[in-house]
Amino acid sequence: MSVLLDVQNVTKRFGGVVANEEVSLTVKRGEIAGLIGPNGSGKTTLFGSIAGAHAVDGGDILFEGRSIRHLRSAPIARRGLLRTYQQTRIYDDMTCTENMAISAREAQGGLLSLLRPVPRATNARAGDLLGFVGLYEKRDDRAGSLSFGQQKLLEFAMALMNEPKLLLLDEPTAGINPTLINGLIDRLRRANTELGVTLLVIEHNMRVIMNLAHRITCLAHGRVLAEGVPEEVRNDKRVLDAYLGVA
Amino acid sequence: MSRISDWYIMGAIALAGLAGPLLLPGLATQIAFLWLMVVFALTWDMLGGRMGYNSFGNIVFFGIGCYAAAVVQRDAGLPYFEALALGLLAGAVCAVLAAVVFGAAMLGIRGHYFAIGTLGLGIAAGEVAAGWDYVGAGSGMALPLYPGELGQRELFFCYSLFALAAICFLCCRAVYATRFGLALNAIRDDHDKADAMGLRTTPIKIFAWALSAFFLALSGGLAANMIGFIDPRDVAFAGATFGVWMVLMAILGGKGTLWGPVLGAFVFHVTQELFWTWLLGWQRVALGLLIVIIVVFFPQGIMGWLAERRARAEAGT
Numbered sequence: 001m002s003v004l005l006d007v008q009n010v011t012k013r014f015g016g017v018v019a020n021e022e023v024s025l026t027v028k029r030g031e032i033a034g035l036i037g038p039n040g041s042g043k044t045t046l047f048g049s050i051a052g053a054h055a056v057d058g059g060d061i062l063f064e065g066r067s068i069r070h071l072r073s074a075p076i077a078r079r080g081l082l083r084t085y086q087q088t089r090i091y092d093d094m095t096c097t098e099n100m101a102i103s104a105r106e107a108q109g110g111l112l113s114l115l116r117p118v119p120r121a122t123n124a125r126a127g128d129l130l131g132f133v134g135l136y137e138k139r140d141d142r143a144g145s146l147s148f149g150q151q152k153l154l155e156f157a158m159a160l161m162n163e164p165k166l167l168l169l170d171e172p173t174a175g176i177n178p179t180l181i182n183g184l185i186d187r188l189r190r191a192n193t194e195l196g197v198t199l200l201v202i203e204h205n206m207r208v209i210m211n212l213a214h215r216i217t218c219l220a221h222g223r224v225l226a227e228g229v230p231e232e233v234r235n236d237k238r239v240l241d242a243y244l245g246v247a
Numbered sequence: 248m249s250r251i252s253d254w255y256i257m258g259a260i261a262l263a264g265l266a267g268p269l270l271l272p273g274l275a276t277q278i279a280f281l282w283l284m285v286v287f288a289l290t291w292d293m294l295g296g297r298m299g300y301n302s303f304g305n306i307v308f309f310g311i312g313c314y315a316a317a318v319v320q321r322d323a324g325l326p327y328f329e330a331l332a333l334g335l336l337a338g339a340v341c342a343v344l345a346a347v348v349f350g351a352a353m354l355g356i357r358g359h360y361f362a363i364g365t366l367g368l369g370i371a372a373g374e375v376a377a378g379w380d381y382v383g384a385g386s387g388m389a390l391p392l393y394p395g396e397l398g399q400r401e402l403f404f405c406y407s408l409f410a411l412a413a414i415c416f417l418c419c420r421a422v423y424a425t426r427f428g429l430a431l432n433a434i435r436d437d438h439d440k441a442d443a444m445g446l447r448t449t450p451i452k453i454f455a456w457a458l459s460a461f462f463l464a465l466s467g468g469l470a471a472n473m474i475g476f477i478d479p480r481d482v483a484f485a486g487a488t489f490g491v492w493m494v495l496m497a498i499l500g501g502k503g504t505l506w507g508p509v510l511g512a513f514v515f516h517v518t519q520e521l522f523w524t525w526l527l528g529w530q531r532v533a534l535g536l537l538i539v540i541i542v543v544f545f546p547q548g549i550m551g552w553l554a555e556r557r558a559r560a561e562a563g564t
Contacts, residue, residue: 051443053439053443072442073439073442073443073445074442074443074445074446074447074448075445076445077442077443077444077445078445082443082444082445083443085440089437089439089440089443090436090437090440091432091433091436091437091440091441092436092437093432093435093436093503094429094432094433094436098429098432101426101429102426102429102430102432102433102441102444102446103444106426107426107429107430107444107445107446108444108445108446108447109447110447110450111427111447111450111451111454113426114425114426114427114430114451115422115425115426115427116425116426117424117425117426118425118426118429158444162444162445
């Protein structure tokens with residue numbers, strides 16, 4: 001499998017706080033990669049750095065072999081690298097279908113292409129994907145009226161609507177009803193296998209990430225602590241210490 | 248509102264707009280001002296309601312339209328109507344260019360900062376015009392006399408402004424039905440998310456402001472000719488009256504809705520005319536009170552209030 005995302009020695013500081021220090025990780029095309037670590041270990045900061053939310057202080061980030069370090073979030077998204085947010089972000093005052101329609105790939109075009117009605121095929125696809133995450137019944141509802149868990153699912157569907165090559169998911173199961181988590185894992189897998197989206201997932205729920213990911217990277221205090229297949233990371237003593245604290 | 252009732256309402260308004268000035272020739276000027284208010288509210292709502300950018304500086308484009316028309320009509324040496332047409336065109340071009348330049352500079356500013364920045368823009372424009380001899384400086388500019396018979400003038404501007412308001416409304420209606428309309432809403436609801444989803448937000452925002460500037464400049468050229476005289480601070484760059492009314496009418500009717508600004512303009516204009524008629528001397532106090540009532544009791548506007556009532560009625564049954 002070829003390397004899709006290559007993060008090389010990325011450092012990010014906020015004033016005196018070093019949020020990421022010399023972090024390196026790779027994501028291969030077609031896999032599901034996991035990113036874990038205790039609270040404050042710099043996972044979301046790393047997502048921000050990759051997706052262009054802020055400039056990095058050192059290192060380089062290659063997507064499909066080209067550096068995206070100096071790009072902002074919009075051009076990065078247009079290359080096919082999207083992220084979702086831990087605190088879900090959707091367009092509150094628009095309906096679910098509208099949220100989906102404006103997330104389609106063709107909405108990233110120039111002004112002239114925007115000055116056309118939403119194609120019927122796009123609305124149909126929006127309906128399909130809303131069905132995929134179980135929100136078809138809510139398609140005409142205001143997105144802001146959905147529960148937090150449903151908004152999370154909507155945000156996931158919006159990302160899929162964009163047909164990204166790589167999707168960064170920040171805690172997809174946080175706030176989701178535990179009985180629905182298995183269904184969500186299944187959908188993440190299907191997005192990966194059926195829709196061909198490579199995933200990089202931040203997750204606190206160990207059962208979920210150990211089940212889902214092919215490879216896992218663990219961060220602690222802004223550095224990479226361990227890396228490997230789930231079995232290795234789970235049994236790594238340093239990882240256990242980082243989560244539980246060392247006496 | 249469903250599509251069918253939409254067409255009925257548009258038809259009724261078109262009928263009233265065409266017949267009104269003929270049936271009530273004494274009110275032609277007031278009716279003309281009503282259409283001007285409709286253009287004000289609709290163009291303000293493009294940014295304020297649809298895109299979430301509250302501009303207090305849209306009056307600048309109106310003023311540019313006033314002055315461009317006046318200068319062209321003074322200097323072109325053409326007959327009245329040719330000069331007026333050329334003046335309107337010049338105003339529209341200047342205003343669109345100004346919107347692109349100001350937009351590139353200011354639309355990166357968010358929230359309250361954008362509102363304050365645009366407020367400064369409006370005030371600065373008035374001061375510049377008041378100090379610039381080429382456009383008459385503080386004494387303003389007089390426009391050429393309308394060539395037609397007595398009474399024709401009022402009818403001409405009444406119908407011109409009606410046509411402009413109608414075209415502006417239909418243009419908004421068409422544009423909001425496209426992906427561009429959705430993109431404006433997306434920027435309003437979560438600008439960072441829109442960026443992160445790869446939307447080209449900067450050109451989208453500039454285009455919206457330019458579209459609004461285009462219609463405002465045309466309305467400025469027509470209004471200046473109807474009033475017959477441009478004062479830099481009281482007519483062209485009248486931020487404290489026209490500039491504030493734009494915002495109020497859109498909020499009163501319901502911002503971000505298609506009919507809200509139109510409804511707001513009707514209610515506001517009629518109320519204001521009644522104040523002038525029945526409360527002379529107190530009309531500004533009454534207007535101030537009306538503004539307070541709008542903001543306190545109708546924060547979502549009449550359309551929002553109606554939608555809420557309907558939702559409550561449905562939940563009750």
